[in-house]
Amino acid sequence: MTTKSILCVGVGEPGLPPDWTVARAETLADARRHLKARGCAVGLLLVRESDNCAELGAFLLDHWTLHWIAVLPPTALERPAWRQLLRDHCTDYHTWPLDHQRLRHALGHALGMAALRADAAAPRAGDDATLTGQSAAITRLQRQIVKVAAASAPVLIWGESGSGKELAAQAVHARSPRCKGPFVPINCGAIPAQLIQSELFGHERGAFTGAARDKRGLIESAQGGSIFLDEIGDLPLELQANLLRFLQEKTIYRVGGTRSIAVDARVIAASHVNLPQAVQRGAFREDLYYRLNVLALDVPPLRERKEDLLPLAEHFFHTFSSERAPRLKGISSRAAQAIREHDWPGNVRELINRVRRAMVMAEGRLILPQDLGLAAAAPVRAPVQLDDARIRAERDAIDASLLRAGRNITLAARDLGVSRMTLYRLLAKHGISAPSQDRYTIVESE
Numbered sequence: 035m036t037t038k039s040i041l042c043v044g045v046g047e048p049g050l051p052p053d054w055t056v057a058r059a060e061t062l063a064d065a066r067r068h069l070k071a072r073g074c075a076v077g078l079l080l081v082r083e084s085d086n087c088a089e090l091g092a093f094l095l096d097h098w099t100l101h102w103i104a105v106l107p108p109t110a111l112e113r114p115a116w117r118q119l120l121r122d123h124c125t126d127y128h129t130w131p132l133d134h135q136r137l138r139h140a141l142g143h144a145l146g147m148a149a150l151r152a153d154a155a156a157p158r159a160g161d162d163a164t165l166t167g168q169s170a171a172i173t174r175l176q177r178q179i180v181k182v183a184a185a186s187a188p189v190l191i192w193g194e195s196g197s198g199k200e201l202a203a204q205a206v207h208a209r210s211p212r213c214k215g216p217f218v219p220i221n222c223g224a225i226p227a228q229l230i231q232s233e234l235f236g237h238e239r240g241a242f243t244g245a246a247r248d249k250r251g252l253i254e255s256a257q258g259g260s261i262f263l264d265e266i267g268d269l270p271l272e273l274q275a276n277l278l279r280f281l282q283e284k285t286i287y288r289v290g291g292t293r294s295i296a297v298d299a300r301v302i303a304a305s306h307v308n309l310p311q312a313v314q315r316g317a318f319r320e321d322l323y324y325r326l327n328v329l330a331l332d333v334p335p336l337r338e339r340k341e342d343l344l345p346l347a348e349h350f351f352h353t354f355s356s357e358r359a360p361r362l363k364g365i366s367s368r369a370a371q372a373i374r375e376h377d378w379p380g381n382v383r384e385l386i387n388r389v390r391r392a393m394v395m396a397e398g399r400l401i402l403p404q405d406l407g408l409a410a411a412a413p414v415r416a417p418v419q420l421d422d423a424r425i426r427a428e429r430d431a432i433d434a435s436l437l438r439a440g441r442n443i444t445l446a447a448r449d450l451g452v453s454r455m456t457l458y459r460l461l462a463k464h465g466i467s468a469p470s471q472d473r474y475t476i477v478e479s480e
């Protein structure tokens with residue numbers, strides 16, 4: 035069963051249902067600290083009118099994976115900025131005085147949606163470990179993965195940060211005969227040096243101060259499956275010797291233990307640093323390098339497979355669109371051009387982050403280059419006629435204000451400084467259907 039826990043941010047007493055575990059953070063700084071350390075799936079935001087809307091927006095953008103429910107004074111709803119904040123970042127909102135029955139339902143709904151999302155995001159052996167892309171490089175990699183998966187020797191995956199090494203490792207595992215066993219990922223660079231030995235190999239009770247009980251290490255917990263050692267180049271030299279022993283003998287010793295434990299786990303290692311150079315510097319054991327480098331996979335950087343950019347961007351757009359931004363219809367051709375022209379130093383991870391950001395920031399129905407945080411690509415078409423530019427600017431302004439006003443024609447007309455009749459005329463001129471409908475559409479493509 036999903037744990038009913040919530041982070042309540044802000045000042046006030048919402049009287050949350052007793053079966054919920056509530057963490058409180060009065061300030062955004064406290065909330066950031068809590069989320070970094072503990073995480074949470076559902077957040078309740080107690081907004082005061084004096085709060086800084088832009089600051090709150092930035093906070094919510096950074097923590098977009100939570101389902102946020104806002105509680106605010108009814109008067110705040112009259113302000114376009116607060117309405118925009120609710121539209122962009124919140125699953126639901128309530129006003130004081132609270133209807134506790136409704137709030138309880140909203141919380142349950144948010145938790146359910148969060149569980150569905152976590153379910154979809156959880157790595158599973160099977161289709162999830164699919165590398166999207168049609169380029170020659172990714173097709174070759176997919177073929178190599180299938181071959182490597184069938185073998186049992188260690189695998190060494192090389193690629194820049196964020197290029198998809200872990201996904202490739204998951205794909206190897208998912209297509210291997212050990213796919214029913216666990217896939218245990220470890221980032222060797224992220225575990226403090228003093229902890230890494232006991233994390234990897236486990237320890238016996240009393241092995242060191244604080245070792246109150248026997249503990250299985252991560253290698254043992256990969257029994258019957260695969261262990262993914264990311265950033266293998268960061269593994270301290272003395273542990274490299276232990277890992278080599280494990281690769282040769284298929285047994286480990288826990289810290290403080292004298293008994294050898296047999297472990298059947300396939301090692302898949304990855305590195306973004308050049309290991310042969312590390313060997314030359316004396317930072318990586320040569321014998322371990324050769325042991326690991328039996329089957330090598332090379333994940334190319336995104337800038338070398340530009341054909342994959344748009345299929346990947348579309349893939350992430352659809353992955354996140356239904357729940358985050360139902361109003362968004364797609365990626366504009368200008369944004370597509372900016373995507374093609376960017377160099378993607380952070381590879382696929384950067385692309386995911388930019389698409390996620392754009393889905394929160396976009397005001398129109400299509401993602402624009404600025405939503406992605408990419409400067410608009412230099413125009414390559416023939417110079418735009420002034421009249422065309424005027425028409426486009428007018429349409430963009432209408433589009434944006436309708437969104438800001440929640441499709442309320444009176445508010446949008448006021449926002450634009452025109453009468454309601456003029457706005458209706460403009461809607462007809464631009465082929466925008468009147469917002470009495472549930473969702474308005476723009477007939478032209480961009």
Ligand SMILES: Nc1ncnc2c1ncn2[C@@H]1O[C@H](COP(=O)(O)OP(=O)(O)OP(=O)(O)O)[C@@H](O)[C@H]1O
Nearest residue numbers: 164165166167194195196197198199200201382383
């Ligand atoms: N071809 C792809 N298709 C779909 N998603 C991808 C693809 N490549 C990478 N991703 C996604 O991009 C993100 C980064 O990939 P991954 O974690 O595998 O990179 P990495 O090379 O292991 O990064 P690091 O070196 O920082 O650990 C993940 O969310 C992953 O699922």
